Amino acid sequence: MAEEKRITPMAQDFSAWYIDVIKNADLMDYAPVRGCMIFKPAGYAIWEAIQRGLDSRFKATGHENAYFPMLIPESFFNKEKEHVEGFAPELPWVTEAAGEKLEERLALRPTSETIVGWAFQKWIQSWRDLPVLVNQWANVFRWEKRTLPFLRTSEFLWQEGHTAHADEKEAREETIRMLNVYVDFVQNEMALPVWEGQKTPSEKFAGAIDTYSIEAMMKDGKAVQAGTSHYMGTKFAQAFNIQYLDKDQTLKFVHTTSWGASTRLIGCLVMAHGDDKGLRLPPKIAPVQLVMIPVGPAKLREKVLARFDPLFQQIKAAGIRVKADAREEYSPGWKYNEYELRGVPLRLEIGPRDIDNNVVIIVRRDTGEKITASQDGLIDIINNLLTDIQQNMYNQALQFRQDHSFEATTLAELTDILDKQFGFVLGGWCGSGACEEEVKKATKATARNKPFGAPKQMPTCITCGQPSVATVWYARGY
RNA sequence: CGGGGCGUAGCUCAGCCUGGUUUAGAGCGCUGCGUUCGGGACGCAGAGGUCGGAGGUUCAAAUCCUCUCGCCCCGACCA
Structure with missing residues (x-):
């Protein structure tokens, strides 16, 4: 191997x-x-x-x-x-x-x-x-x-x-x-x-x-x-x-x-x-939205390609950013891993059995889900999947953000949260640069911004306890 | 700019401590031929190195010493 x-x-x-x-x-x-x-x-x-x-x-x-x-x-x-x-x-x-x-x-x-x-x-x-x-x-x-x-x-x-x-x-x-x-x-x-x-x-x-x-x-x-x-x-x-x-x-x-x-x-x-398999690209950004990979034994290759090529042309003509990888020197398994690494949102596999059944196998990068899809109406299926992946990736990121958003009323709380759970912490700020500096020294976190439409107003400064002039997100940053 | 790690084949590294059977190695990759192909295939045959650079020590340096250049990671500074 x-x-x-x-x-x-x-x-x-x-x-x-x-x-x-x-x-x-x-x-x-x-x-x-x-x-x-x-x-x-x-x-x-x-x-x-x-x-x-x-x-x-x-x-x-x-x-x-x-x-x-x-x-x-x-x-x-x-x-x-x-x-x-x-x-x-x-x-x-x-x-x-x-x-x-x-x-x-x-x-x-x-x-x-x-x-x-x-x-x-x-x-x-x-x-x-x-x-x-x-x-x-x-x-x-x-x-x-x-x-x-x-x-x-x-x-x-x-x-x-x-x-x-x-x-x-x-x-x-x-x-x-x-x-x-x-x-x-x-x-x-x-x-x-x-x-x-x-x-x-x-x-x-x-x-x-x-x-x-x-x-x-x-x-x-x-x-x-x-x-x-x-x-x-x-x-x-x-x-x-x-x-x-x-x-x-x-x-x-x-x-x-x-x-x-x-x-x-x-x-x-x-x-x-990204995840442990590599990149995950949202469909609207992905340079390649769908990669097509022919599978099956070499002796049936011609049969597969005879369906593979027109299918590729059809998908391409529909305006989907599609790439066909029919290289013989790499095994299908190698390609699966390679395109997952590169974050391509959808993979389409087609082999002799699929051709007999008039289907293709489609695999989602965001969920790993394998879908058997009819070759009829394939364009709609792909487009719907791309739309769904785009939405799902946003939802996943939003869920992640919610799971890692906290609030704190004291510096001790803020330190504790950042050490144990990591994420964004909503807190009050009195307006003084000294207080910001203190937060930074204690936690390496900075005031990221005063969000419009903050989920909640925090009434007192996280550092000094005085009435706050703004509610800010504190977080460590890049 | 501080702290740590590292420069040896395209890549990842072993060899360095204890200098000399090493004619500098391995795996992956690469080239050729053949067999494979539904989740990272395999066989055979090959190509590829002034051991980051410069000095020094020594009969002998990838290996020891000095200097130097560069990269990566971690801090202080920042999109």
Whole structure:
């Protein structure tokens, strides 16, 4: 028997499990530079699916794609104090080109507020120029001390939306609109429930007035910020002098927003849906939704393929992302394991007996259930199954989140819950940074966000017992 | 940047402590041929290494010493 690809059980070592899954599912490879990674085709295909889902939503809300340069002059960062303090420590620099030292060194962008601000200043003169609604798909660099594939890498891919508006009201509406776009995408396509809410001041984006996030729960109970949306007020407008002449004939600063989601969504997908057999992809995201595998003895192979091929064409023509794997050098059993590892939602087997009975065998990745399905009306059966898997995966993730959501009224309770059960803990917060800091020191958990529509209002601060100004989710995060 | 682990075949590693029968090995993978094929098949024959790099010790270094580069995991910092 051949050596099996082995995945460390999730319960034994979650980190090892994660690395095993992404390696065995062939999503990535390590790169020669520390903290950088190669997106292999299977991993990049997931990113493309995410891009499609988000991009169509951005277009539908009136945004256009643009592209700004990756190199940003150092002086740009010094124009906004909080921004530079937030990002300076993790910037890689270009200091030399064509064999000569540069007069001003250039940062590899960690985000593009500065260079977008510079451009907006040139583009905006009149109230008629507003709003400006652009998005870019790009790579950015943040030299983090510690890296983890997809979740935290020195270079990552993302989209960043940047908008400029005439007033605060409009800009704030945009901020929440885009937050809701992320909610819609992640919940409906990635089958992941999230808590949308506002970040506490200490967790804000460097340079923002208000930061909002969506927080998803991984299977180790940790939180991942899966998307963010920021209201910048006029901070960047003042830093880059983005002013317009309003209808009342006075010069005014624009109000800007930015919002982003990155390739860490792929890590979310793995950690929130995966199991000990490997990846599980929700059908709407899965690059391959159905894999077809012919089975049976070699002498009957022609008979099988004679039905297999037209069936494949029929399924493909119906718009289902189907892959046929009729390779003879791998046994069916090997293929079953391989595609389970890769997270393909449905597997279809067809052999001589099935052909005689006018059926196929369909196996669900989410439940492992084997279904004998008639070849007549097969397309409807597949489509219904895909819909059902999508819903089931969401329900499973929601159930998991409910099972790992708690509430605490004291720091001792919070510590106890996080140590014994892991998950998200709802608690009150008095508004002081010191209390947040204390929670962090005691539990390594942070205030993830102040959720909209919290399940319950917690009246007193978990740390100091004073009346709370907000109810927050506390959790350890990635 | 601290702590730990590790660099030997494409991959996972053994060999190192105690230097010399090792002509550097194993399993998987890879190539060729044949047999198999309903849950990770098998036989036979092959290809593949300046033992991460640089110095040093020695008659002799994958093995001992020094330096260096890099990777992974765990902490402090972050999407």
